[in-house]
Amino acid sequence: MGQHLLLTMMAAPLLLLGNPLPLVLWGLPRRVRWPLAVPLRRRGWLRSALSALTFWPVAGLLHVTAVWLWHLPSLYDAAVEHEFVHAVEHAIFFATAILFWWPIVRPAPRLRPRPHPGFQILYLLGATAQSTALGMLLAVPERSFYPHYAKIAVTLGISAVDDQMLGGGLMWSGAHMYLLPILVILYGLSRDSARETGDVPA
DSSP: OHHHHIIIIIIIHHHHHTOOHHHHTTTHHHHHHHHHHHGSSSTTTTHHHHHHHHHHHHHHHHHHHHHHHHSSSSHHHHHHHOOHHHHHHHHHHHHHHHHHHHHOOOOOOOOOOOOOOHHHHHHHHHHHHHHHHHHHHHHSSOOOOOHHHHHHHHHHHHHHHHHHHHHHHHHHHGGGGGGGHHHHHHHHHHHHHHHTTTTOOO
16 A cells, blocks of 8 residues: 555656656657657647546546556455566556646646646545545455455464555545645645735735
8 A cells, every 4th residue: 555655646746746758858869859759749649648638537537446446356456466467556556646647747748728726626635535435445344355365364463454454544644645736736826816916026
């Protein structure tokens, strides 16, 4: 669970905040840069696909769906029992988290106009609610959902229920990380409002 939180709530937004694409493209030789940049030009196929996938309702739905599906017992047990499936799980979490954070961070290329701050806040509150709900679902019931943990808990001398509750608690508390960008958005709104009224220098 700690790995999942780091991938989706730390690594993905921090990577986008670094705005790496322009630096990577300009650091490449011209003969390599041009073929990579063409699909990202206006009306390029890659730009069009990325624009559709990072439209905030689509991006949010993709990420939330991926998180909930991978917490189904059959998929979750497959991930912890098979290294390749685990790698696929992490790749999907990270990729959908990149899409999820794109409308908030808005790195290059700028695919769409900035969403209204109210929509951004609702978007993040929705993410907070679903992550809290899944964390509660895992943390509150006093039974283990995952046969894999129930099987190995005996050999490790731990409680599968307690282990699941710990993971659910991490997700439950980690959901509050979505509130940090909300505070940043609200700060930007208050600063802009103050500038418009002349309370602070521009």
